[in-house]
Amino acid sequence: MSTSTRSPRSAAAAPLSPYAPQRTSSNATKRPSYYSHYSEKPLPDPLGDQQPPIIQPQRPGTAGTEAALKINIHRASEQLRQAQQAERMYRAMKRAASVHANRTEARAHFAQSVEHLQLGVRKGFLGVVGFPHIIREKFEMRRQKGLEAANERRARKYGKGLAALEAAAGREPDGEMMGKGGGLGGDA
Numbered sequence: 001m002s003t004s005t006r007s008p009r010s011a012a013a014a015p016l017s018p019y020a021p022q023r024t025s026s027n028a029t030k031r032p033s034y035y036s037h038y039s040e041k042p043l044p045d046p047l048g049d050q051q052p053p054i055i056q057p058q059r060p061g062t063a064g065t066e067a068a069l070k071i072n073i074h075r076a077s078e079q080l081r082q083a084q085q086a087e088r089m090y091r092a093m094k095r096a097a098s099v100h101a102n103r104t105e106a107r108a109h110f111a112q113s114v115e116h117l118q119l120g121v122r123k124g125f126l127g128v129v130g131f132p133h134i135i136r137e138k139f140e141m142r143r144q145k146g147l148e149a150a151n152e153r154r155a156r157k158y159g160k161g162l163a164a165l166e167a168a169a170g171r172e173p174d175g176e177m178m179g180k181g182g183g184l185g186g187d188a
Helices: 060-127 130-159 160-169
Strands: none
Touching: 060 130
16 A cells, blocks of 8 residues: 555545554544553444443542541541540549548548537636636645745754644644644544
């Protein structure tokens, strides 16, 4: 087949360039190899072969990937929020347990302090009421010490003679009367 005898418009004409589309016997155009990265969809058969067209798998779109990433981010943030809430609740419960124990202990101490305060007020009142008795006791103790000291001085000064005179006069050595009408312990 020579290219000079045929016209370029004839169906069986040879291509003039390697990039020109080539015709086949079924009148379908074949694309050159540089179109191979495009997906080819077969045209529907005009004769009516009821076969479904073969669909080439294509690369998935980025919309699904973005949605999946958003869902993952949302799930992760929700899990973090729930974990933080659980941690806050754990800390609150732990601290509340120690506060309950402290409150119970403080209640017991306050109850004991109220009892001690009441007892202290009662005893303090009795001490104030009994203060004159304390003064009398001290006065009597001083008086007794004074009498003992005076008797001791007299005994040193006068010796045993005074004791004999007092015994003869019906007095005890401590200065009280013996016998009738004298002291508490005499015969009446």
